[in-house]
Amino acid sequence: MLNALEVLTTVVVGLMVGVExxxxxxxxxxxxxxxxxxxQLGRAHxxxxxGAVMPFWYIGSLVLAAVWAAARWGDHGAGLVVAGAGLLVVSVxxxxxLLVPINNQSKxxxxxxxxxDWKEQAHRWDRYHYARVAVLIAAFTLLVTALT
Known part of the structure; x- marks a missing residue:
C-alpha cells in the first residue's frame, strides 16, 4: 500500500511539474x-x-507528500520526502x-x-512562474530520489 502511495505521489507531482x-x-x-x-485572450482563458484546477492539484500533491513523509518517518529517504514536501509548501x-493575485486580475x-501595463504584469507573472517551476522541479527531484 505504501508503495502505491509513493508511486501515486510521484506521478501526481511529476504531471504537475510537466504542466507548469x-x-x-x-x-x-x-x-x-x-x-x-x-x-492576451489566450492567457486570460x-x-x-x-486557475480552477491548480489549487486542488497543488494542495493534493502537498497532502500526498505529507502522508508519504509521515508513513515513512524514520525510514531511509524520509528526509528527502520531508524536504520535497517543504518545497511544495514553498510553491503553494x-x-x-505572488502569482494568484496577478492571475485573478488578468483572467x-x-x-x-x-x-x-498588462504586458509588464504578464511578464512579472512569468518571472514568478519560472521561479515556482524551479521549486517544483527541485521538489519532484527529491521525491524521485527518495524512491531509490
Whole structure:
C-alpha cells in the first residue's frame, strides 16, 4: 500500500511539474507570438481554466507528500520526502502571495478593459512562474530520489 502511495505521489507531482513547465516554456511563448489580441485572450482563458484546477492539484500533491513523509518517518529517504514536501509548501505560498493575485486580475482582461501595463504584469507573472517551476522541479527531484 505504501508503495502505491509513493508511486501515486510521484506521478501526481511529476504531471504537475510537466504542466507548469509547459506553461512556462511552451504555451506562454506560443501565446506571446500570436498576432494582435490573441495572446492576451489566450492567457486570460488559460488563467481561468488552470486557475480552477491548480489549487486542488497543488494542495493534493502537498497532502500526498505529507502522508508519504509521515508513513515513512524514520525510514531511509524520509528526509528527502520531508524536504520535497517543504518545497511544495514553498510553491503553494509563492502561488498564493505572488502569482494568484496577478492571475485573478488578468483572467478577467479583455482587449477593451485590460490595463495599459498588462504586458509588464504578464511578464512579472512569468518571472514568478519560472521561479515556482524551479521549486517544483527541485521538489519532484527529491521525491524521485527518495524512491531509490
Amino acid at each position: 513547465f509547459s506553461v512556462a516554456f511552451v504555451i506562454n511563448r506560443i501565446l506571446d507570438a500570436l498576432p494582435e489580441d490573441s495572446g 488559460g488563467g481561468r481554466m488552470l 505560498v509563492m502561488s498564493v502571495l 478577467q482582461w479583455t482587449p477593451e478593459n485590460r490595463p495599459e
